[in-house]
Amino acid sequence: MCANYSQLTVRPKGADLKGIKYLAINRAKIVGTGSYLPQNVLLNKDLAELVDTSDDWIFSRTGIRERRTVTDGEALSDLAVNASKNALEMAGISADELDAIIVGTCTPDLPIPSSGCLIQDKLGAKRAFAFDIAAGCTGFIYSLSVAEGFVKSNNFGYILVIGAEVLSKVINWEDRGTCILFADGAGAVVLKKDQEEIGILSTHLHSNGSYWDLLYQPGGGSSKPACRQSIDDGSHYLKMEGNRLFKIAVKALEEVALEAIRHNNITINDLDLWIPHQANIRIIEAVAQRLAFPMEKVFANIHKYGNTSAASIPIALDEANREGRIKKGDLVLLDAFGAGLTWGSVLIRW
Ligand code: UT7
DSSP states (O other): OOBOOOOOOOOOTTOOGGGOOOOOOOEEEEEEEEEEOOSEEEEHHHHTTTSSOOHHHHHHHHOOSEEEEOOTTOOHHHHHHHHHHHHHHHHTOOGGGOSEEEEEOSSOSOSSSOHHHHHHHHHTOTTOEEEEEOOGGGHHHHHHHHHHHHHHHSOOSEEEEEEEEEGGGTSOTTOHHHHTTBOEEEEEEEEEEEOSSOEEEEEEEEEOGGGGGGEEOOSSSSSSOOOHHHHHTTTTSOEEOHHHHHHHHHHHHHHHHHHHHHHTTOOGGGOSEEEEOOSOHHHHHHHHHHHTOOGGGBOOOHHHHOBOGGGHHHHHHHHHHHTTOSOTTOEEEEEEEETTTEEEEEEEEO
16 A cells, blocks of 8 residues: 655765675656646636626635636647657756656546657657556656656656646536635656655555555546446546545545654754645644644645646645745645545755
8 A cells, every 4th residue: 555665775985895886866856847728818707707606705715816728729738749849948957868767647648649749749758658557646656756756766867747627628617516625736856866865755555455446537448438328427527425525635644744753853843944745724724733834835736726636735735835935944734635545754954
């Protein structure tokens, strides 16, 4: 159920003992962040024209004021490419220096091939290999963890890690339980192998498939392929038991934060910034309260963008970085939960 890929590789001081060459500590360091939100802004009052809801209800129950959705013809790879270009620019490298592209998403442009390959083509990242990871809202955390494993164990220089979603295309705009929550966006980071003490300190991943039907898309896959009937009965839309998910999410986010803290022998007070998945501000506040963690050290932008699933953490990370909320040496905790169910964390020394 749990994988931790981040045990330290210890190098005895100056050692080349008995002909054994010791590797220096390899760390995966974030050297660039980027994000991109589509231009189309959807306000709560716009939704109140579609379903029986109100600005008051949505804001008080979720913390969302507005969200972004793609315009016709705009696909996931377009959002991801724009976010990636920003991250590459900050990293000061070109796309053809990338060794790999890993995309956390549940809403790829096409079922086949992966969006990673489409993004590779659009970026011109000719040397890279590319693939997608489907882990619901935890998709970016899973992707970052896998990328960190590559960086530490293989000879990779730069890996582009993306979290992107176009949920507006799989939402039933007549279902007030989901259409008020989910939205579109993309974020990306560039990881670089480094031998400094800073970078990703730990990653922890979890899943519990017995809860798969709390958040899922019944149609369009191999168990219920797209056909006239699947369209007629709305099988291609997301189905969610929001209330049950809410309770599990609070517990999972608390536990995975404590797991990261214990693993790294730190206390909650050592954290400089917590960037949780932007699912619902009440979930974030409930976890902060259980952890006795001050909201001033929590980064939240859900009021502007809604719940962008796998994109929410990399978008928030990029905003926090560009706003100067993260300083060199800061301890930053990322954690998420989502469909699967999946949940996990990444702890970073910035
Ligand atoms: O991103 C990772 C996975 N997803 C999540 O983490 C989502 C977690 N869940 C949530 O964020 C919340 O459960 C929702 C925002 C989806 C719903 O909020 P809630 O406070 O859990 O509402 P509820 O489902 O318990 O419904 C409470 C009431 C019900 O009315 P009654 O039965 O009390 O009369 C609903 O019918 O609110 C009603 N309701 C609404 N009313 C106005 C539900 N949705 C709406 C709505 N507008 N959009």
